[in-house]
Amino acid sequence: MVDRDRLHALLARERAAFEARNPRSEDAYAQAAHLFGKVPMTWMNKTAAGFPLYLAHARGATVTDLDGHEYTDFCLGDTAAMAGHSPSPVTRAVHERFITSGGACAMLPTTDATWVGAELTRRFGVSEWSFALTATDANRWAIRLLRALTGRPKILFNSYCYHGSVDESLIVLEAGRPQSRAGNVGAPVDVTLTSRVAEYNDLDGLERELAHGDVAAVVMEPALTNIGIVLPEPGYLAGVRELTRRYGTYLVNDETHTFSAGPGGATGAWGLEPDVVTIGKAIGGGIPAAAYGLSAEIASTVGTIEDLDLVDMGGVGGTLAGNALSVAATRATLEHVLTDAAFATMSALASRFADGVQRVIDAHGLPWSVSRLGARVEYRFAAPAPRTGTGSAAAADADLEDYLHVFLANRGILLTPFHNMALMSPVTTEEQVDHHEQVFAEAVAQLRA
Structure with missing residues (x-):
């Protein structure tokens, strides 16, 4: 149900916008001549936009890059910072x-x-x-x-x-x-x-x-x-x-x-x-x-x-x-x-996040789904959600994933780069969750226009 030509055009547009708004990160990447793969660890090359954002500082559920852009961080170090940055x-x-x-x-x-x-x-x-x-x-x-x-x-x-x-x-x-x-x-x-x-x-x-x-x-x-x-x-x-x-x-x-x-x-x-x-x-x-x-x-x-x-x-x-x-x-x-009380808050935020994503999926009649595991949420390009690992791997769509990731990043939201995972921390806010729904809805609407 996705027009592939439109998807590729939107992805190219978003990548160009990413490059234009992040010159310091792009330059830092270009200068990293003595790092294998030009990054501290090669998995950092998993980026939807061609080069990674470089970290300036982070606190709570917010990250700031070298170009001064702030992001709501739903990646949280792929769970390493599930407690929030520097609690x-x-x-x-x-x-x-x-x-x-x-x-x-x-x-x-x-x-x-x-x-x-x-x-x-x-x-x-x-x-x-x-x-x-x-x-x-x-x-x-x-x-x-x-x-x-x-x-x-x-x-x-x-x-x-x-x-x-x-x-x-x-x-x-x-x-x-x-x-x-x-x-x-x-x-x-x-x-x-x-x-x-x-x-x-x-x-x-x-x-x-x-x-x-x-x-x-x-x-x-x-x-x-x-x-x-x-x-x-x-x-x-x-x-x-x-x-x-x-x-x-x-x-x-x-x-x-x-x-x-x-x-x-x-x-x-x-x-x-x-x-x-x-x-x-x-x-x-x-x-x-x-x-x-x-x-x-x-x-x-x-x-x-x-x-x-x-x-x-x-x-x-x-x-x-x-x-x-x-x-x-x-x-x-x-x-x-990461106390018992904190997990209750995190889980409630994840439920709010999942409900927002489902509203967007339903509004456009997409054959996608949302899965939640406590404080962790993921949207999938399959409905119903896959029941095996092999089925889950087959449901991946690299171009569609990249489009959503770079679209969100250009508007101040980070997901885990390896998949469409969003994680809540004890200091993530309802406003950050609702902002994701708004931007996700915009990304889907442009894709479906």
Whole structure:
């Protein structure tokens, strides 16, 4: 229902306007000759407009670029800044730890870590926690522990899942056959040697793979996110838990993105019972932080295996993991910012955002849909919303996505660059949400004219 010629003309117009209004960002990008890909990390080249905006400063739910333009930030660091940019309790805790007390990386534990472990247990249920700096490492280290515990070699993932850059997770189903995800850079081995894959919401497919008896753990997001939000069908997650127990396989819930579902992520919101929980990004309030939590049974059993080196060079851990600065930031975030009350506010704002998008879709009779996961909202170019990762990937439309992203950016609104995701922070306002509806409606109206 989209005129492709009109879409391409509008996209070219918006890109030209973006270039004209952002000369300082464009120049900064041109001068970055000694950065691989001209950016600090190559994924920063995922931009709808040809070059990235450069950050000047950010506070709360607002970002300002080098050219002085202010943006409502619904990206929020792809959840890393879900607490808002530089929330006051976190900046105070970081100042106290780094400036006043000192000792950010002294390789000594702090009592903040004890508090954080207890709070994560309250929220997610599993009882013993260890720290990392990224969710990728939290997932990687949990996988190693579970392989050691079971003696089984393979890990099962959902097709088009997202667990950071964990090698084993870059597996998808194509025409019903497992294979490496397109673009997988320098895979150390054929991913089918380390992993199995099943579609999300497909219990029959999951059981077929578990029946091989070689799967140490199912690592999954309770709802798929980075391929677009894919929500569980009734009974699906209960079925996953029953099947993993029946086949002697551990269940890992990666809550890094699904933390948006509530104070205890989807695990807490939906009463789930995983054996392991991994989480990163948002818990540090903008400071790199991550964690993985183990059931008491796993923690006690792993501790009895004599030939595992959990202290030195056994492949689990890192010098900066659990550093005093990251843990102090995590405590401040959980204790004072991403609280139970804050999540109620964030979820209400997300509902308002979703309702606004749906009004625009309905007004134009578009075959699009809106999915919401607590404080996280996404609009999809399919109706009904996709029920599997593969279906979600097939519903993507790169040109249409780019048009909406650059149109919004030219009018002071940022979405997550990888997809049409909007995230609410504790300080996002109703006015910012309503402004998005207004600009989104204008973008669609011009497309449909």
